[in-house]
C-alpha cells in the first residue's frame with residue numbers, strides 16, 4: 001500500500017470532528033474562549049502569586065469547564081500564577097497531591113482517572129518506573145523509526161502535489177494519534193475509532209484485548225509488548241506483572257495525554273513560525289534552530305496551561321492560607337511568562353537562551369511523553385520544510401487564530417507552497 005493509500009484510510013471528516021477546537025465537544029474545556037488570556041494572567045501575577053478562585057473564574061470566563069481538578073464545587077479553589085509558586089507545588093507531591101482520593105485511584109477500574117496520572121508516592125513511582133524506559137530521550141529514535149517518520153511522510157504524500165494544505169488537522173492532528181495507536185499495534189483504519197471511544201472504556205477494551213492477548217503469547221518490538229512484559233517486585237519481594245485493567249488504563253491515558261496535546265502544540269508552533277517569516281527562514285536555513293523554536297512555543301503558549309493539585313494539609317503558601325482539602329490550580333501558562341525568569345516574556349523569540357519551562361509540568365508527574373512529543377514536532381516540521389518549498393500562510397484564507405482556555409491551540413493553518 002502506498003503512503004497516499006494509507007493516509008486515505010484516515011477519515012478526514014472524522015478527524016475534523018474530533019480535532020477542531022471550535023467543535024461543541026471542546027466547550028467542556030473552554031474551547032469557546034477566543035481572547036488572549038496572557039494580559040489578564042500578567043495582571044493577576046503582578047497583584048499576587050496565589051489567588052483565591054479558579055483560573056477560569058479569575059480570567060473572566062463565564063462557563064463551568066471540566067478539566068484536571070475541576071469542577072469539584074464543594075471544595076475551596078485557589079490558583080497560582082508565578083513560576084516560583086507553581087514550580088514549588090509541582091515538586092512537593094506530599095503536600096500537593098495529584099488525586100482527591102487519599103489512597104489514589106482504584107487500579108481495577110479502567111479509565112484515565114484510574115491511571116498513573118492520579119497515583120501518588122511509591123505506587124506512582126513503581127508504575128512509572130515500569131513504563132519510563134520506553135520514554136527516555138535515548139528511546140526517541142525508536143519512536144521515530146517505528147512510527148513517527150513514516151506517518152509524517154504518509155501524510156505529506158497526501159497533499160504534496162496540491163500546492164496547498166490545511167496543516168492543523170490534516171497534519172498536526174493526525175501524527176500523534178497515529179503514533180500512539182501504532183505503538184499499541186492498532187491499524188490506521190481503527191486509529192480514530194479507538195480515539196473516539198475514549199469515554200467508553202468497554203469499547204476500548206474490546207479493541208485492545210486481542211492485541212494484549214497476542215502480545216502476551218508472542219511479543220514484538222512495540223509498546224504493547226513492553227507493557228505486557230513489564231514486571232515489578234512488591235515490598236515482600238513478590239514479582240507482579242501489569243494487570244489487563246492497568247494496561248488498558250495506561251493506554252487510555254496515553255491516548256488522552258499524548259494525542260490532543262501534541263496536535264495543539266504542533267499547530268501552535270507551526271502557526272507562530274508561519275506568522276513570523278523571518279523566524280521560519282532562519283530555521284529553514286539552519287535546522288539546529290528547530291529545537292529551540294519548539295521549546296519557545298512550549299514556553300510562550302503551552303497547550304494545556306493549567307493542571308491541579310489537592311492540598312493534603314493546612315499550609316501558608318506564597319502569602320495565602322490553603323486549607324486541607326482545597327484545590328490548587330497551577331497556571332503554568334502564567335508561570336511560563338514570569339518576568340522574574342524570562343525577559344520580554346510575552347515575545348515569541350526562537351533565539352532565547354534555553355531554560356526549563358513548566359509546559360510539561362515538573363516533579364514526579366512531569367510529562368512521561370515529552371521526548372516523544374518533541375520528536376513528533378521536530379520530525380514533522382522538519383519534513384514539511386524539506387518537502388514543501390516556499391511554505392507560507394495562504395494569503396487568501398483566514399489566518400490562524402489561537403483559541404481555547406484550558407486546551408489552547410489554533411483554528412486552522414491554511415498554507416500554500418511551491
Ligand code: HEM
Pocket residue numbers: 098116117118128176180253254257258259261262265302303304307308358359360361362364365366367368369370372373
Ligand atoms: C506537547 C505535548 C504535550 C504536553 C504539552 C504535555 C503536557 C503534560 C503535562 C503538563 C503533564 C503533567 C500533568 C500534571 O502535572 O498533573 C503531563 C503528564 C503526562 N503526559 Fe504529557 N504532554 C504532551 C505530550 C505527551 C505525549 C506525546 C505523551 C505520550 C506519548 C504524554 C503522556 C503523558 C503521561 C503518561 C503523563 C502522566 C505522567 C505521570 O502522571 O507521571 N504526554 N503531560
